[in-house]
Amino acid sequence: MCAETEEEMKGWMEAISNVIFSIHGLVQPPSLSLSNTPVKISKGSGGSSFALRGTSSRGLIMTKEDSTAIKHKVCTLFINVAEARNLPGREGTSDPYVICDAGNAQVRTRPIFKTLAPFWGEDFTLDLVEGQVQQIKFTLWDEDKFTKDTLLGQVIVPISSLSGGKTHEQWYPLFPVSTKVYVSGDVHLRLEYNTTNKTVSVRVIEGRNLASKDANGLSDPYIKVKFGGVKKKTRVQKKTLNPFYNEDFLFDVVDNPNPEKDGYDNRVVRVEIWDWDRVGANDFMGEVLISIDEIEPNMPNDMWFILLPKQDNLEEDDGNDEASSSKDPKEKKRKTRGEVRLKMRYTEDVVLPVSTYEPLLQFLIGQSASPSVPTARSFLAGVSTPSSVNVVTTSKEEPKKVLGPTFVTLLDKVTAAAEREPLARALVATYDSPPYKAALTLLVTLTQSEIKNTIHEETIFRGNSLATKGVDAYMKLIALPYLEQVIGPTIKKVYAYKKSCEVDPTRDKEENIPKNNKRLLKLVKEVTSAIFGSVLAVPVSLRALFAALQEQVIAQYGQASIARYSVVSSFIFLRHICPALLGPKLFNLAPDHPDQRTARILTLLSKIVQNLANLAEFGQKEPYMKGINPFIVENMQNMKDFLDGISSKPHPSWVELSRASSSGTPTLSEEDLRQVAAVHRHMARSSGDLEVLLRDKSLDENSRNVLEEGLKILSEMPPPI
Secondary structure, X not given: OOOOOHHHHHHHHHHHHHHOOOOOOOOOOOOOOOOOOOEEEEOOOOOEEEEOOOOOHHHOEEEEEOOOOEEEEEEEEEEEXXXXXXXXXXXXXXXXXXXXXXXOEEEEOOOOOOOXXXXXXXXXXXXXXXXXOOEEEEEEEEOOOOOOOEEEEEEEEEHHHOHHHOOEEEEEEOEOOOOOOOOOOEEEXXXXXXXOOOEEEEEEEEEEOOOOOXXXXXXXXXXXXXXXXXXXXXXXXOOOOOOEEEEEEEEEOOOOOOHHHHOOOOOEEEEEEEEOOOOOOOEEEEEEEEEHHHOOOOOOEEEEEEOEOOOOOOOOOOOOXXXXXXXXXXXXXXXXXXXXXXXXXXXXXXXXXXXXXHHHHHHHHOOOOOOOOXXXXXXXXXXXXXXXXXXXXXXXXXXXXXXXXXHHHHHHHOOOHHHHHHHHHHHHHHHOOOOOOOXXXXXXXXXXXXXXXOOOHHHOOOOOOHHHHHHHHHHHHHOHHHHHHHOHHHHHHHHHOOOOOOOOOOOOOHHHHHHHHHHHHHHHHHHHHHHHOOHHHOOHHHXXXXXXXXXXXXXXXXXXXXXXXXXXXXXXXXXXXXXXXXXXXXXXXXXXXXXXXXXXXXXXXXXXXHHHHOOOOOOOOOHHHHHHHHHHHHHHHHHHHHHHHOOOOOOHHHHHHHHHHOOOOOOOOHHHHHHHHHHHHHHHHOXXXXXXXXXXXXXXXXXXXXXXXXXXXXHHOOOOO
């Protein structure tokens, strides 16, 4: 697992990116509008009122409400910004990063320094409002430390191209776009149309995530409001992309029988944002057009609006605003400027009433969603008896076989590789929801099944199976505080570090290498010491899982097998600790992406920690790292002790206490139901393939019975919408 070349590092990083798919993307704030148009929603039995699209929590839209059933539609966009190639660059290099805009949600990757073929492998999850985002915009920039960032190119992906809820992955060509016409962000307005006084009041509150137009990476934005032939403007806010104004303007509604002749529409409020420049033309930053006929009259309408490019020719105002609207003829050429590889999935899920999922939950977990049903006791302490994985016990009934985990192992056989990650995430969330806390039951079954079916120990968990994706998702669910406690202090120190730790003589002067090596070794000792002393800080249920993994490996390959260590390190280090060292912002361990020096130190730390976890010294492909080998050899036994320590069977009472303290309310939340709905949808979509598998003569009798029972339950449930 040791990455010793740039190509191997890229492959390693891609594997890591699969682990962190969807962790940290930016979830859209609940009160944002994704449209300039209000939508009417029900207020139950009390009549109706107008609200804004996007005001419901996590983008949920009420589609039906009566006395017996409630359904919600949930629209989610999953994005993996993978890599780019053949980018343009000054002097043959660049420091590229990507900004993604989907409606009023915006996320950005970290910059990758000194390359025209960057690999990011970063994942984001955006909750959207149905029908209100028509396209996704990806803009690539070259980060410049002392001047304005350079725009490299842009990709626009129509949301309609991501149909079917499937994962779409391809290379997209980049096309040039001028920084003069680049638009980003949204604006917060409060409008009121008074039909009695025939006036329109506009309060300009604030803007956010605006485009950078100045060399300092910021802008000096001001806002112009136009209505009924009258133009008004706010004060200029200096050096910000998130300006706050809170300024009020009042306009009269006038007759406008001939808008083309008059040059304006008296029913439309036009809000433009400009960047003020002391010398030269002011820069256009975006605009919003709002019809007063589309807002609720005689009441305040508080809304966020997405800024859009120019809708038509803007009239002259103060002499220099329009000078920036001229386009460079060269920018019109549809000439590609490299390519970017993106992986995306857009889903529109309807969440059915909780009672609909009762049979499915009983089958999968051995318990319904009703809090009155006794809680299922998962496999939490009986590691030494794998047969107990599928047993549910209560105080009033005999042990009962739970078929769900076995069914999931069969479902894995007919699930495409690209669909395993979202399925694993939904399954883990469902099993770990407060009424059950049974994710460990599922994961032990999946991982032990995969180990049993792996002939060569060196290939255990090398693929992207449901087992590996499930453990990845579980660690993200319960072990992020562990990272904060153990490696968080070192990461904060590295962010504040002002000195170089570069040990590659091609990157620094030869005479600097010895002292750089000492600084690096000091940081390595600090972080590894924290890791070795953190056995009891590892979540108890995760230690129970690692104990099951190690026990199965020893039973299958023998006590002396090196796989007893690699099977654990491949999860806790390759998929958790080392990705967090490489991308701390993605794990909420840092507020910003690291700069070039910080990123390099973190990369070196991650390399060393991963090699130590692999119990491997650095080789000839990275000779400059050989100075670290004595430290690795000296600490191999410490690493083995740590891996054995986090794989030791925790006391049953500790596991039960951990489970009880994290259970919270014993009911399924709205988010839990959303995950259950995703599981139901995938199972229903796979039913045809499962029926084909059922006819496979090599299937053992137990698996056949489990499969038949699962298909029977699916056939009796209403189909997902």
